[in-house]
Amino acid sequence: MSTEISLSSQNSPMELACKDVSSGYLxxxxxxxxxxxxxxxxxxxxxxxxxxxxxxxxxxxxxxxEPYSGSVEIDGQPVGLQASRDxxxxxxxxxxxxxxxxxxxxxxxxxxxxxxxxxxxxxxxxLLEIEPLRGRFISELSxxxxxxxxxARIFLKERDFYLLDEPTANLDPKVATEIRxxxxxxxxxxxxxxxxxxxxxxxxxxxxxxxxxxxxxxxFSRIADLRPSRYLIGVRVTRGEESLPxxxxxxxxxxxxxxxxxxxxxxxxxxQGKGVSIREVKEMANPLEDLFx
Amino acid sequence: MAxxxxxxxxxxxxxxxxxxxxVLAGRLYxxxxxxxxxxxxxxxxxxxxxxxxxATTFPLExxxxxxxxxxxxxxxxxxxxxxxxxxxxxxxxxxPSRLFANALLVTIGLSTIVMGLALAVGLxxxxxxxxxxxxxMADSILGYTIPMxxxxxxxxxxxxxxxxxxxxxxxxxxxxVGVTPMLGVAPPMVVLxxxxxxxxxxxxxxxxxxxxxxxxxxxxxxxxxxxxxxxERFLSxx
Numbered sequence: 001m002s003t004e005i006s007l008s009s010q011n012s013p014m015e016l017a018c019k020d021v022s023s024g025y026l027x028x029x030x031x032x033x034x035x036x037x038x039x040x041x042x043x044x045x046x047x048x049x050x051x052x053x054x055x056x057x058x059x060x061x062x063x064x065x066e067p068y069s070g071s072v073e074i075d076g077q078p079v080g081l082q083a084s085r086d087x088x089x090x091x092x093x094x095x096x097x098x099x100x101x102x103x104x105x106x107x108x109x110x111x112x113x114x115x116x117x118x119x120x121x122x123x124x125x126x127l128l129e130i131e132p133l134r135g136r137f138i139s140e141l142s143x144x145x146x147x148x149x150x151x152a153r154i155f156l157k158e159r160d161f162y163l164l165d166e167p168t169a170n171l172d173p174k175v176a177t178e179i180r181x182x183x184x185x186x187x188x189x190x191x192x193x194x195x196x197x198x199x200x201x202x203x204x205x206x207x208x209x210x211x212x213x214x215x216x217x218x219x220f221s222r223i224a225d226l227r228p229s230r231y232l233i234g235v236r237v238t239r240g241e242e243s244l245p246x247x248x249x250x251x252x253x254x255x256x257x258x259x260x261x262x263x264x265x266x267x268x269x270x271x272q273g274k275g276v277s278i279r280e281v282k283e284m285a286n287p288l289e290d291l292f293x
Numbered sequence: 294m295a296x297x298x299x300x301x302x303x304x305x306x307x308x309x310x311x312x313x314x315x316v317l318a319g320r321l322y323x324x325x326x327x328x329x330x331x332x333x334x335x336x337x338x339x340x341x342x343x344x345x346x347x348a349t350t351f352p353l354e355x356x357x358x359x360x361x362x363x364x365x366x367x368x369x370x371x372x373x374x375x376x377x378x379x380x381x382x383x384x385x386x387x388x389p390s391r392l393f394a395n396a397l398l399v400t401i402g403l404s405t406i407v408m409g410l411a412l413a414v415g416l417x418x419x420x421x422x423x424x425x426x427x428x429x430m431a432d433s434i435l436g437y438t439i440p441m442x443x444x445x446x447x448x449x450x451x452x453x454x455x456x457x458x459x460x461x462x463x464x465x466x467x468x469x470v471g472v473t474p475m476l477g478v479a480p481p482m483v484v485l486x487x488x489x490x491x492x493x494x495x496x497x498x499x500x501x502x503x504x505x506x507x508x509x510x511x512x513x514x515x516x517x518x519x520x521x522x523x524x525e526r527f528l529s530x531x
Contacts, residue, residue, distance in 0.1 A: 094380075
C-alpha cells in the first residue's frame with residue numbers, strides 16, 4: 001500500500017519526502033512502497049509493532065540503507081548526498097559510543113564527524129548534566145549516563161531534521177523528562193521523527209503519528225484527529241463512592257464508556273447530582289493503542 | 294546546494310582516534326606479541342655467535358607475533374559494530390569502505406610496532422655481537438619477514454571483520470576476536486608448505502608470491518565487505 005500524504009507549513013522551506021520507498025537488508029524487503037512527506041516543524045511519532053520496519057525506515061532516511069526502489073529526498077535532493085546528510089541527525093536505538101574514550105573525547109570525536117567545533121563540544125558538555133562526567137571513561141558510566149552522552153551528540157550541531165529511534169528508552173523518569181523537554185523545544189523549528197514504544201509519551205509530545213505495519217505506511221495523521229474505538233473516561237472521587245457501580249472500578253478510577261468527549265459534561269453533572277465529589281477526570285483510552293490492535 | 298562544511302582542525306581525526314583506541318583495546322595482545330617476540334629474539338641472539346640458527350630462524354618468527362600484536366584493529370571494529378558506532382558513522386557520511394580501511398590501518402600500525410621493535414633489537418644485537426648481516430638474511434627479511442608480517446596481520450584482521458559482519462556478536466574464544474589470531478598463521482603456513490615443493494632457488498618467489506596473493510585476497514575482501522554493511526545482522530547487532 002502506498003499512501004500519499006503531505007502536511008505543509010507556510011513558513012518552513014524544509015521538506016523531507018519518502019517517495020514510494022522499498023528498502024531492506026541485502027534483498028530482504030522490509031519497507032514496501034512507503035510514501036509521505038513532512039514540512040511542518042513538529043514531532044512526528046513513528047509507531048508500529050516490533051519488526052514493523054520503524055528502524056529500517058530511519059536507516060533508509062538516514063542514508064544508511066539505500067532504497068531498492070523509490071527515493072528519500074530532502075528539499076528535492078537525494079539523501080545520499082553529503083549536503084543532505086549534513087541536514088540530518090540520526091540517533092539509533094543503541095548508544096553508538098566508541099569504547100576506549102573519555103566522555104569529552106567521545107564528544108570531540110562526534111564533533112569531528114559532524115564537522116562541529118571545539119566550542120560546540122564545550123556547550124554540549126553543559127547540557128544533560130554531562131560536565132561532571134567529562135573526564136570519565138565511557139566504560140565507567142551507567143546505562144543512563146551513556147544514553148545522555150549518546151543523546152548529547154545531536155545537540156552538537158543544529159540541523160533541520162532529527163531521526164530519533166527510541167531516545168528515552170531505559171532512562172530514569174527525570175532524565176527522560178529532561179530529554180523530552182529538549183526535544184520538544186527542538187521541534188518548534190525542526191522536524192523530528194521520533195520512534196517510541198511508549199504510547200503515553202507519544203501522545204504527550206507528538207503532533208503527528210506515522211504508523212508502520214508490516215513494512216507499509218498504515219496511517220499518517222494528526223494525533224489530535226485520532227479517536228479511540230472506545231471512548232473511556234476515568235473518574236477519581238473523594239466522596240460519594242457508594243453511588244457509583246463497583247463493577248466500573250479500575251484501580252483508583254471509576255471507568256465510564258461514553259459515545260464521545262462531548263458527553264463528559266453531562267456525565268459530570270449526573271455524578272455531582274448523585275452527591276459524588278470529583279477529584280480528577282481523565283481519558284483512559286489512548287487512541288494510539290488502536291494502531292497496535 | 295550547500296557545500297560540505299570544513300572540519301575544525303583542533304578536533305581529532307577519525308583515523309587517529311581509531312588508532313589510539315586500537316592501541317588501548319589491543320594493548321594486551323600488543324604487549325604479549327612484543328614481549329614474546331623479544332624473548333625469542335634474545336634467546337636466538339644468545340646462540341647467534343658462529344651459528345646460522347639466528348640468521349635462519351629470526352626472520353621466520355616475527356610475522357606470527359606481529360599478527361598477534363596487531364589485534365587492536367579488529368577489536369575496535371568489532372566493538373564499534375556491536376555498539377552501533379559504525380552505523381552512526383555511515384549516517385554522517387563516512388563511507389563503509391573507510392571503516393574497514395581504518396581498522397586495517399590500525400592493524401598495519403600495530404604490526405609495524407611489533408616487527409619494528411623485533412627487527413631493531415634482533416638485528417642491532419646481532420651486529421653488536423660481531424656478526425654481519427648476510428645477503429641471504431637480508432633477502433629473508435625483505436622477501437619474507439616484512440611482506441609476511443603485513444600479509445598475516447591484514448589477512449587475520451579482514452577475516453575477523455568479515456566474520457564479525459556476517460555473524461551474531463559473541464564473546465570469548467569462539468568469537469572472531471578469539472579465533473582470528475590463529476588465522477594469522479595461515480600465510481606463513483602456506484609458505485612453509487609451498488617452500489617444500491619448490492627448489493630453494495625459488496624460495497623468495499614463493500614467499501613474495503604468497504604474501505602478494507594474501508594481500509590481493511585482503512583487497513578483495515575489503516572491496517566485498519562494504520556490501521555486507523547492508524545486512525540486518527550487521528546493523529542490528531543487539
